Amino acid sequence: MSKELTKRADNYSEWYNELVVKSQLADHSAVRGCMVIKPYGYALWENMRDQLDKMFKETGHVNAYFPLFVPKSLFEAEEANAEGFAKECAIVTHYRLKADPNNKGKLIVDPDAKLEEELVVRPTSEAIIWNTYKGWIQSYRDLPILINQWANVVRWEMRTRLFLRTAEFLWQEGHTAHATKEEAIEETVKMVNVYANFVEEYMAVPVVIGVKSANERFAGAEDTYCIEALMQDGKALQAGTSHFLGQNFAKAFDVKFSDKNNKLEHVWATSWGVSTRLIGALIMAHSDDQGLVMPPKIAPLQIVIVPIYKGDDSKPVIDEKANSMMASLKKLGVRVKYDDSDNARPGWKFAEYELKGVPIRVALGMRDLENNVVEVARRDTKEKQTISLDGIVDYLKNLLDEIQQNIFDRALAYRNEHITEANTWEEFIELLDGKGGFVAAHWDGTGDTEEKIKELTKATIRCIPVNNKQEAGVCILSGKQSRERVLFARAY
């Protein structure tokens, strides 16, 4: 492994790609556009998943699992949804291979094993789930259904990037069914807030909660709520979405229920999801030229203890101290590792754990033990301090909290500095090309204008923030009347 990571300022996307691979989060695989999530990356995903899962359960949801394959006839039932995803679907057409008679040792698709009906590999599961819900719902007493599924989905993307956009990715998708429109909207909003809380509190990434414009809406939704995060290079990243699906899927799959008055009505729906893309957001929100910076709450490893010994005599003494410190930390639920491997010297380990973003490094040598201290280095600020061994465990535990807060505050300050108002087209362009970030500008509310702005600047409407300030103005492009500003940005 080469030592140097490309600097962010030199080439941000190269830095990102190198960092993902060198920090051992993930690797390219033999399959086009698909990544291997390595143990370190998967441990991070598990921490994120476990916390989200807990939050879903606290809000009344349960997990279930639906098939990977969707019969084409079901997939096409909800037209807007089907159309939206049609051009990026993988399709299973056969169920058997056979020996190639012309090429020994090779296999060919058996032409006699063609499926009666093609199966779409799910790009999202609304179709198969709503087809299933049809059999589950007869009465208002069967509602609401509050189900989440942890799954993989496939979207045949033209251009892929590790975590940010892969052909197969891991995610969760919530699919809920409700008796009333109000309840479904409430659910949609509740879940976008769960996402915002998770991303801000655990991933330390500040987000803007908002609503998508009609153009950016999920295929088949009446309304799409989203959380938008800002990356260090000034580009926005959609970090999660929560859709109010109206009665579109209930109508497409004929899902009706009897209300209290024995009146038949279509069911109201929501769906919401976050994916492994969040890991991309995490990386690009916090990391630096030395490597990853992991927020302690979800870091696979929170503290690493590195021994520094001279000769074999000191090793057992250091081991004993390190092991007792580690035991105390583990008792407090801290994810800690004592790295006494002798195939790397301390300097190498320091650099390696910085690359991997471990929040705290504790260095422990005889010199320290004689003075009853250790050296504590924090990843977020790269500060090193000599700390007394008395009360070290509490100190470290508190420091983890402090680091979590500092990383968030830093990202928040950056984000807030990068929401800028533009009142003229010239200002708008200048901000996008220069400072970057979110540009708050008036827009006339039409899809045409939005499309034109996108063509001219590559910037899209990221969202219309919830509780947006109402303020009269004129659209930066068309000059027509506008009641509020919306957030534009170039995005991933």
Add this chain to the structure above:
RNA sequence: CGGGAUGUAGCGUAGCCCGGUUAUCGCGCCUGGUUUGGGACCAGGAGGUCGCAAGUUCGAAUCUUGCCAUCCCGACCA
């Protein structure tokens, strides 16, 4: 999918233009020893379908064609 670039050991590379012994060097890896407070040193050693497949040739890492993958720029997207 369109335009550009790249592909030689785990990683980074020389050689390619102008075909010709056993494919270069560094890091990493293995063995032994000395080391260990910011990516150690010495000695010995292992590791290669030169992205894949055809073709041209007495002979291909080198020339030709096709394919694949990666990166950058577009269109699409969580």
